Amino acid sequence: MSKFPVPLRTIGGLRPSTTAAISAANIGFTQSSRALSTGAAAKSSGLVGQVARQYPNAAAFSIKQVRLYSSGNLPKHNRVALPALSPTMELGTVVSWQKKEGDQLSEGDLLCEIETDKATMGFETPEEGYLAKILIQEGSKDVPIGKLLCIIVDNEADVAAFKDFKDDGASSGGSAPAAEKAPEPAKPAASSQPSPPAQMYQAPSVPKSAPIPHSSSGRVSASPFAKKLAAENGLDLSGVSGSGPGGRILASDLSQAPAKGATSTTTQAVSGQDYTDIPLSNMRKTIAKRLTESKSTIPHYYLTSEIQLDTLLQVREKLNGLLAKGTSGQATKISINDFIIKASALACQRVPEANSYWMDSFIRENHHVDVSVAVSTPAGLITPIIFNAHAKGLATIASEIVELAQRAREGKLQPHEFQGGTFTVSNLGMFGSVSDFTAIINPPQSCILAIGGASDKLVPDEAEGYKKIKTMKVTLSCDHRTVDGAVGAVWLRHFKEFLEKPHTMLL
Amino acid sequence: MSLFARQLQSLTASGIRTQQVRLASTEVSFHTKPCKLHKLDNGPNTSVTLNREDALKYYRDMQVIRRMESAAGNLYKEKKIRGFCHLYSGQEACAVGMKAAMTEGDAVITAYRCHGWTWLLGATVTEVLAELTGRVAGNVHGKGGSMHMYTKNFYGGNGIVGAQQPLGAGVALAMKYREQKNVCVTLYGDGAANQGQLFEATNMAKLWDLPVLFVCENNGFGMGTTAERSSASTEYYTRGDYVPGIWVDGMDILAVREATKWAKEYCDSGKGPLMMEMATYRYHGHSMSDPGTSYRTREEIQEVRKTRDPITGFKDRIITSSLATEEELKAIDKEVRKEVDEALKIATSDGVLPPEALYADIYHNTPAQEIRGATIDETIVQPFKTSADVLKSIGRA
Numbered sequence: 001m002s003k004f005p006v007p008l009r010t011i012g013g014l015r016p017s018t019t020a021a022i023s024a025a026n027i028g029f030t031q032s033s034r035a036l037s038t039g040a041a042a043k044s045s046g047l048v049g050q051v052a053r054q055y056p057n058a059a060a061f062s063i064k065q066v067r068l069y070s071s072g073n074l075p076k077h078n079r080v081a082l083p084a085l086s087p088t089m090e091l092g093t094v095v096s097w098q099k100k101e102g103d104q105l106s107e108g109d110l111l112c113e114i115e116t117d118k119a120t121m122g123f124e125t126p127e128e129g130y131l132a133k134i135l136i137q138e139g140s141k142d143v144p145i146g147k148l149l150c151i152i153v154d155n156e157a158d159v160a161a162f163k164d165f166k167d168d169g170a171s172s173g174g175s176a177p178a179a180e181k182a183p184e185p186a187k188p189a190a191s192s193q194p195s196p197p198a199q200m201y202q203a204p205s206v207p208k209s210a211p212i213p214h215s216s217s218g219r220v221s222a223s224p225f226a227k228k229l230a231a232e233n234g235l236d237l238s239g240v241s242g243s244g245p246g247g248r249i250l251a252s253d254l255s256q257a258p259a260k261g262a263t264s265t266t267t268q269a270v271s272g273q274d275y276t277d278i279p280l281s282n283m284r285k286t287i288a289k290r291l292t293e294s295k296s297t298i299p300h301y302y303l304t305s306e307i308q309l310d311t312l313l314q315v316r317e318k319l320n321g322l323l324a325k326g327t328s329g330q331a332t333k334i335s336i337n338d339f340i341i342k343a344s345a346l347a348c349q350r351v352p353e354a355n356s357y358w359m360d361s362f363i364r365e366n367h368h369v370d371v372s373v374a375v376s377t378p379a380g381l382i383t384p385i386i387f388n389a390h391a392k393g394l395a396t397i398a399s400e401i402v403e404l405a406q407r408a409r410e411g412k413l414q415p416h417e418f419q420g421g422t423f424t425v426s427n428l429g430m431f432g433s434v435s436d437f438t439a440i441i442n443p444p445q446s447c448i449l450a451i452g453g454a455s456d457k458l459v460p461d462e463a464e465g466y467k468k469i470k471t472m473k474v475t476l477s478c479d480h481r482t483v484d485g486a487v488g489a490v491w492l493r494h495f496k497e498f499l500e501k502p503h504t505m506l507l
Numbered sequence: 508m509s510l511f512a513r514q515l516q517s518l519t520a521s522g523i524r525t526q527q528v529r530l531a532s533t534e535v536s537f538h539t540k541p542c543k544l545h546k547l548d549n550g551p552n553t554s555v556t557l558n559r560e561d562a563l564k565y566y567r568d569m570q571v572i573r574r575m576e577s578a579a580g581n582l583y584k585e586k587k588i589r590g591f592c593h594l595y596s597g598q599e600a601c602a603v604g605m606k607a608a609m610t611e612g613d614a615v616i617t618a619y620r621c622h623g624w625t626w627l628l629g630a631t632v633t634e635v636l637a638e639l640t641g642r643v644a645g646n647v648h649g650k651g652g653s654m655h656m657y658t659k660n661f662y663g664g665n666g667i668v669g670a671q672q673p674l675g676a677g678v679a680l681a682m683k684y685r686e687q688k689n690v691c692v693t694l695y696g697d698g699a700a701n702q703g704q705l706f707e708a709t710n711m712a713k714l715w716d717l718p719v720l721f722v723c724e725n726n727g728f729g730m731g732t733t734a735e736r737s738s739a740s741t742e743y744y745t746r747g748d749y750v751p752g753i754w755v756d757g758m759d760i761l762a763v764r765e766a767t768k769w770a771k772e773y774c775d776s777g778k779g780p781l782m783m784e785m786a787t788y789r790y791h792g793h794s795m796s797d798p799g800t801s802y803r804t805r806e807e808i809q810e811v812r813k814t815r816d817p818i819t820g821f822k823d824r825i826i827t828s829s830l831a832t833e834e835e836l837k838a839i840d841k842e843v844r845k846e847v848d849e850a851l852k853i854a855t856s857d858g859v860l861p862p863e864a865l866y867a868d869i870y871h872n873t874p875a876q877e878i879r880g881a882t883i884d885e886t887i888v889q890p891f892k893t894s895a896d897v898l899k900s901i902g903r904a
Contacts, residue, residue, distance in 0.1 A: 083584030087796065107577075108790060108812050110805060121798050122805065126581050146585070223883070250884045 074165070075158040078127050082114070082136065082149045085123060089116040091142040094149075098122075099131045102159050105152060112138075112149075129154045132162040222249035229254055283380045294443050298358075299480040302438045305492045307499050309454055309470040312339055315502045323395065336454070336472075337373075337427050338398045343498035344449055345369040345389035346505055348423050351491040353483050354476075355422045357444035363482050364444075372421030372442060373401060375408045382408050383442065385421040427451040429472060436473035446482040447491070450475040534558045535828045539762035543754035545745040545782070550753055551769035555761045562821075562830045565607060565760055567839050569599040569818045572623035574847045575632050576791075579622065579639055583795045587855055588639045591653045591666070595623040597790040600817035601724050602627055604763025605692060608771060612687055614662060616675045617694040619654035620724075621664030624694075628661035632847055636854035643903055644857040648894050650864065669695060669702030672721065676708040679719035679780075690718045690774045692767075698729020700743050709780065713750050716779030720770050721747065723782070724757065726789040731802040744784035757785030758817045788815065863890045864897040 082092050093115040099105060105125040114123050133151040136143055148167045153159060220237045222230070226249050230237050235257035242249035280288075313336075320333050348355035348369045357364040369390040372383035384404035386397055407413055424442045428434040429451050436452035452473040461467035474495070478488040498505050534556050542550040576594040583592050595602070598620070606627045609615075617624050622635050630646045638645030638656055646656040654666040662678060665671040675693025682689045695705065700723050712719050723743040727734055734741045744752035751773075755766040763785060770781050788811045792799030799808070812819075825831050866878045866889045875889040891897045898904045 081585070083581075084586050085584065085798075087586075087589075106812075108809055122800060126577065126584075225882075244883065252884045 073161075075153060075155070075161050077132060077154075077158065077162070078129070078152045080111075080126060080149050080152060082143055082145050082147045083123060083126075084116075084145045085114055085121040086116040086118045088118070089145060091144055092116055093141045094136050094138055094143065095120050097134060097138050099125075101131055101134055102156075103131050104156070105129055105131055125152070127152045130156050130159050132159045133165045135165075135167050220249065221247060223251060226251045226254060230257060281379060283382075287380055290443070291440050295440050298441050298443065300438075300441060300477050301480055301485065301488075302475050302477055303485070303488045303492055304436060304473060304475045305496050306471050306473050307496050309336070309472055309499070312336065312499050312502050313470060319394065332398060332402055334394050334398045335401075336429070337425075337451075338394050338401065339499060339502065340427065340449075340451060340474075341371050341373065341386055341389055341397050341401070341425055342392075342394055342505060343495050344423060344425055345371055345386075346498055347491050347494040349390050350494045351487060353487045354447045354478070354491045356446050356482050357422070358446060358479055358482050359444060366422040369423060370421045372418070372424040372445075373404070374424060374426035374439075375405050377409050377411070379411065382413065382418050383421060383424060384408050384413055384418050421445065424448040425451065429453040436475055438475050439477050441477050441479055446479045447488070448477045449495075450477065533560075533830075535830055537761055537824065537828075539759055539765060540756045542762070542766055543742075543744065545742075545747075545752040545754075546749075547751045547753065551755075551762075551766045553765075555765045557761060557825075557830065559830045561607070562825045563835070563839065565603055566818070566821060566825065566831075566836060567843060568603045568606075568627065569760070569821065570840060570843045571632065571846065572596075572599045572602065572626065573818060574843050575626065575635060575850075576622060578636060578847050578851055580791065580795070582636070582640060582851075582854070588653070588795075589641075591619065592639065592795045593620040593653065593793065594789075594791040594795075595620050597811070597817070598724060598726060598757065598785075598787045599623060600760040600763055600821070601722075601757045601785045601787055604757075604760040605722070605767045607760070607764045608767035609692070610689070610771070612660065612682075612689040613771070614660045614675075614678050614682070614689065614691040615694070616662035616671045616678060616691065617664060618668065618671055618696060618699060619664050619666055620696070621654065621656055625656040625658060625661060625664070629658040630656065631850070633850040633853050636847075636850045637857055640854045640857075641859055642854060642857035643860055643898070643901075644853050648860055648864070648898065650860065650868070650894065669699040669704045671695065672699070672702065672705045673708040675721070676712045676717055676719050676780075679712065679717035680715065683715070683717055688775050690720050690771050692720045692722055694722045694724055696729060697723060697725040697727070697734045697741075697743060698732070698737065700725075700746065701729075701738060709747050709750055709782075712780040713747075716777060718774040719780045720767075720774065721750070721780060721782050723784045724787055725784050726787050728789065728793065728802065730793040731797060733802070742784075744782050747780070747782040750780050750782050752782030752784065754784045754786065757787035758815045758820065760817060760821055787817075860894070860897060861901065864894060867891045867894050867897055 082094075084090075085092070095113040095115050097112045098110045099112070105111065105128055107125070107128055109125045110122045111125045111131075112123050113120055115121075129152045131150060132153045135148045135150055151162050151165065153162070221242065222237050222240075223244065227237070229235070229251055233254075235254055237249055237257060240249050240253050240257045241247065242253050244250045244253075316334055316336065316339065323333065352365050355366050355369055357366065368388050371386045371389040373386060374381055374383050384407075386392065386400055386404075389397060392400075404413070404417065408418075421442070422445060424439070424445060424447075426439045426448060427450075428437060430453075432453050434452050435455065437450050439448040439450040441448050452475070454470050454472040457469055457471050458466050459469055474492075476488055476492055476495075478485075483491075535558075536554055536556045539553050539555055541553045544550045573596055576596045579588060579592060580594055580596075582588045602623045605615075615624055615628060622639070625646060626632060626635050633644055634646040635656065637643070638647060638649060638651060639653055641649035641652060643649060645651070646658070651657075651664075654664040657663045662671075662674060665674070672693055672695055675691050679691040679693075682691060693708075695702075699705070705721070709721065711717070712721075725734060725741075725743055729737050740746060742754075744754040746752075753766055753770065756762045766783065770783060773781055790799075790808055790812065822836060826833055826836070866880075866887065869878060869889070870876060870892075873892070875892055877886055877888050879886045891900065895904060
């Protein structure tokens with residue numbers, strides 16, 4: 001039922017500090033004993049003598065409710081400190097007082113309600129009498145335990161004396177000190193030395209049986225823990241003599257073990273024939289750090305939608321036809337991705353929550369939609385930005401993307417060109433292998449849209465019985481702190497409408 | 508729960524605090540609530556006498572336990588007591604009443620609600636409180652804590668629910684073997700009453716007619732479960748089946764004393780074990796992690812405190828019967844408070860045993876043994892064989 005609070009977990013040389021502490025303690029212990037026997041205990045022994053001597057006096061002590069028999073001109077009273085109402089409670093909040101100043105308190109009366117780290121608990125009066133003064137008012141939050149909570153007096157007539165009582169700070173620091181500053185009427189002059197709190201005696205060094213060289217039967221006899229430590233630290237057990245039963249090697253014997261590296265080179269290898277170790281580039285480090293942080297701290301959730309592309313493809317064909325005739329300057333062909341960027345930007349305008357930043361203490365709603373477009377480069381992922389995408393035409397977006405992607409692959413992007421977008425689109429559709437996927441949000445953004453590949457699909461048709469359509473699946477990853485599920489769904493509805501009826505993007 | 512409260516109320520209403528008859532100037536006779544009997548033709552007398560000396564002693568004893576437990580509860584809330592702590596407040600009449608009827612050589616064994624019993628059987632308030640705070644001045648020098656305190660003929664608090672019942676039967680077996688005219692008072696709660704060990708111990712106790720009193724201190728709750736919800740039969744005094752039993756009002760110290768006297772005579776006459784049920788009430792939660800108000804209302808507790816409290820009830824009786832004056836009792840209160848306050852000082856300021864004391868007190872009367880610590884590589888030869896040796900080494904023998 002009870003646990004052994006043994007502070008000696010000595011694993012030989014592996015924990016040098018512990019060993020040192022114990023042997024030092026050993027010295028202290030024997031010294032004290034000697035000092036005591038020669039009768040000079042009080043002077044030389046900080047450990048042993050005092051306890052024995054102070055016990056009858058108990059000069060300084062600390063209890064929570066201190067009975068002050070004469071504290072200046074105040075009558076006799078009890079100081080009640082904020083109690084620990086759960087074993088793990090450190091701070092408390094006084095939720096409500098059930099008694100008023102001047103009220104009579106009998107045993108078992110509910111004094112006040114205190115919110116601990118776990119629950120709101122009733123605090124029963126620890127003392128009979130009258131509540132003279134409340135020092136921690138209702139609603140006081142996160143008060144450390146041990147702080148003066150209230151004052152209880154025995155006689156009703158004494159209540160008035162505490163009307164203007166101010167905590168003199170005697171009990172402000174933790175659970176112990178209330179009494180330390182309190183007047184000690186019976187304090188003997190001799191015991192002016194500070195009182196020992198809880199005297200800890202130190203252990204003498206632990207006698208160990210002499211190490212026995214282990215038998216040479218081939219198998220190395222070692223405790224599982226010793227084997228584990230040896231494996232972790234690359235130690236060779238074959239040369240170690242064990243001190244355990246029958247020469248068994250214990251963890252404490254490992255200090256004499258030679259490193260395996262001395263006899264074998266396998267653990268020293270950096271790069272062998274079977275693998276190559278690649279040093280991390282700054283870009284790789286940044287990707288690792290930011291995405292780990294994002295995925296592990298942002299409450300992601302995912303919404304998937306299937307979008308019919310037939311109309312969009314027709315529009316795109318027409319537009320590209322016009323562009324090819326040179327009606328619109330130098331622009332190249334418009335891709336599906338350009339429609340997606342434009343539609344995302346417009347959907348973000350309709351649903352500004354999706355275009356906002358989580359700023360820890362507030363949410364920033366952005367007025368412009370700057371779409372980050374995930375681009376794969378030989379060095380890693382980078383997200384160049386189409387600024388004000390909601391205000392740009394498809395041709396502009398198309399030419400900007402081409403140019404940005406080109407420079408991204410060459411590693412020539414300026415920081416401002418890939419930092420600070422408000423929404424991200426990640427498209428893996430062009431590989432033909434991905435139907436749909438979920439992407440990791442790029443903080444502090446709130447959403448990222450993952451585009452899968454387009455595929456043919458047969459659907460029921462009233463006229464023909466069935467028809468072939470082209471669809472693509474998109475998945476919106478949302479940060480639930482800024483975008484609730486219904487909001488994300490509305491965003492996707494707008495997005496789907498824009499793509500399925502591209503002319504609505506003109507509205 | 509409310510059922511229990513009502514039961515208690517009805518007890519009061521029906522007038523257990525009855526008329527007392529003045530016999531002499533120092534001895535007064537009271538009536539107590541009659542005991543319920545199981546397989547018995549007659550039970551303890553309902554007319555009891557009390558003299559002034561005893562009255563003051565019982566009052567003081569109950570106040571010491573109440574005050575000491577309050578102090579323990581406060582120490583716990585200051586985190587000066589850690590781990591287990593079960594308070595006896597509300598049940599004082601059981602312990603003090605039984606102790607009053609015990610004679611030299613009688614033994615007691617109980618569960619973990621043992622602070623009051625430890626004090627009654629010889630430990631000082633300082634020893635109890637310092638044991639709770641784990642200090643050298645403690646009953647077992649801080650090695651036992653709340654559940655493991657011992658004195659001569661007090662076989663301790665026991666941490667395992669129901670484990671003390673067969674042990675108590677064993678103590679009684681020793682008494683019978685030594686042909687002592689003594690009983691072993693074996694206490695358990697209404698929760699532990701459902702432990703199988705009790706029935707095994709009861710069987711052997713009856714088989715061999717051991718002088719054991721199986722006492723169920725029924726405080727109404729096994730942890731947070733009411734007796735009604737946990738026990739198929741809540742008539743705990745009848746549950747020994749072939750072992751006779753009596754039900755006692757455990758909130759009336761005089762009823763408890765009288766019943767225990769009677770039960771002792773029953774055992775001493777060689778009739779074997781007896782079951783006793785003490786109907787009582789616990790004011791605090793089961794332990795310190797139980798606020799005690801989630802399975803019963805605060806009003807119910809306050810109701811019991813107001814109408815059935817063993818101390819205030821007894822106080823009223825002895826004042827109205829002129830055995831003592833209110834001032835005399837107030838003086839006792841003050842004295843008790845002082846005693847507990849003094850004990851508190853030591854319990855919060857004394858030192859603790861050195862760690863090597865953990866290796867002591869393992870075998871009786873052997874040379875120093877090699878003792879394994881938490882792991883095998885901490886095996887050491889006992890630096891000290893007993894706590895007494897440790898204390899001697901630190902000058903506290």
